[in-house]
Amino acid sequence: MSKSNGRRARSRAITDAALTSAAGVAEAGPATTRRSVRVRRADTIAELQGFRRWAGMAGAGGPVTAAKLVEAHSGGYLGTALDGSGDTTADEAAVRVGPEALAWAHTVALVAVTDSDDEPIGGLMAGPALHFLASLPSRYGMAPVLAGIMRTSKLHFVAVDEAHRRGGVGAALVSTAIATARTAGADLLYGQFTTSDRGLARFYSGLGFDLSPPDRPLDFTSILGISAGPAPMRGETFFTRWFYGPTR
Ligand SMILES: CC(C)(COP(=O)(O)OP(=O)(O)OC[C@H]1O[C@@H](n2cnc3c(N)ncnc32)[C@H](O)[C@@H]1OP(=O)(O)O)[C@@H](O)C(=O)NCCC(=O)NCCS
Numbered sequence: 001m002s003k004s005n006g007r008r009a010r011s012r013a014i015t016d017a018a019l020t021s022a023a024g025v026a027e028a029g030p031a032t033t034r035r036s037v038r039v040r041r042a043d044t045i046a047e048l049q050g051f052r053r054w055a056g057m058a059g060a061g062g063p064v065t066a067a068k069l070v071e072a073h074s075g076g077y078l079g080t081a082l083d084g085s086g087d088t089t090a091d092e093a094a095v096r097v098g099p100e101a102l103a104w105a106h107t108v109a110l111v112a113v114t115d116s117d118d119e120p121i122g123g124l125m126a127g128p129a130l131h132f133l134a135s136l137p138s139r140y141g142m143a144p145v146l147a148g149i150m151r152t153s154k155l156h157f158v159a160v161d162e163a164h165r166r167g168g169v170g171a172a173l174v175s176t177a178i179a180t181a182r183t184a185g186a187d188l189l190y191g192q193f194t195t196s197d198r199g200l201a202r203f204y205s206g207l208g209f210d211l212s213p214p215d216r217p218l219d220f221t222s223i224l225g226i227s228a229g230p231a232p233m234r235g236e237t238f239f240t241r242w243f244y245g246p247t248r
Pocket of ligand 1: 057058156157158159160161164165166167168169170171172193198199200202203204206
C-alpha cells in the first residue's frame with residue numbers, strides 16, 4: 001500500500017514526527033530480517049479499509065469496524081479532537097451533530113508501517129466506548145456521556161501481522177495510543193482481553209497497565225459523576241492505565 005497523499009491538516013494535529021518520537025522507533029521482524037518501523041495516524045480511506053484485517057484478527061468486527069472508520073474519516077471527524085491544544089472548535093462542532101461524532105473526534109486509528117517502503121504491518125484503534133456510554137440511564141442527561149467521551153479511551157483493538165510479531169510493533173502501537181490519550185486529556189486508557197490468554201496479560205502488564213481481577217467491572221464514578229462503569233464480557237479481564245485519578 002502506498003503512502004497517503006492529500007491528508008487533511010485538521011486530522012493531523014499530532015504529526016507523524018510526534019507520533020514517532022512518542023513511540024520510539026521499533027525494530028520489528030524476526031532477528032534475520034529486522035526492520036525499522038514507524039507508527040503514525042492512518043488517515044486515508046485505503047489505509048482505513050486495511051483495518052478490516054487487524055480488527056478481524058482481534059475479533060473486533062473486521063469489515064464493519066473498517067467501514068465505520070472510513071465513514072468517520074469521510075465525515076471529517078476521525079481524531080480531530082486529540083491534539084490537546086485547547087481548541088474546542090472540533091468538539092463544539094461535533095456536539096452539534098451528536099455524541100457519536102464527538103466520540104469519533106476522540107478516536108485514533110494508528111498504523112505501524114515499515115520505514116523502508118511504508119508497508120502497513122499493524123493497526124490499533126482507541127477511543128470512547130460509545131456503546132457503554134450510550135447505555136447510561138437517560139435520567140442523568142448528557143453530562144456523564146460527554147464526560148466519558150472526553151475523558152475515557154478504550155483500546156478497541158491492536159493487531160500485528162503474524163510475520164511481524166514479537167518485534168516490538170504491538171508495543172510501539174500501544175505506546176503511541178498511551179501518548180495520544182494522555183495528550184488529549186483523557187483520565188484513563190483501558191481495554192479488555194481474554195483472561196486465559198497469558199501472552200496478552202504479559203503484553204499489557206509489560207506496557208504499564210494494571211490488570212483487574214477477571215470478570216470485574218470498572219468503576220467510572222470519579223469521571224462520570226454517577227455510579228457506573230463498563231462490565232467485561234464473560235471470561236475477560238480489564239486492563240487500565242490512569243493518567244489522573246485513582247492510581248495515576
Ligand atoms: C497482541 C499483539 C498485538 C502483540 O504484538 P507484537 O508486536 O507481537 O508484540 P510485541 O513484540 O510488541 O510484544 C511486547 C512484549 O509483550 C509480550 N508478549 C507479546 N506477545 C506475547 C505472547 N504471544 N506471549 C507472551 N508474551 C507476549 C512479551 O513480553 C513481548 O516482549 P518480548 O518479545 O521481548 O518478550 C499480537 O500478538 C497480535 O496481533 N495478536 C492478535 C490480535 C490480538 O489478539 N490482539 C489483542 C486483543 S485486542
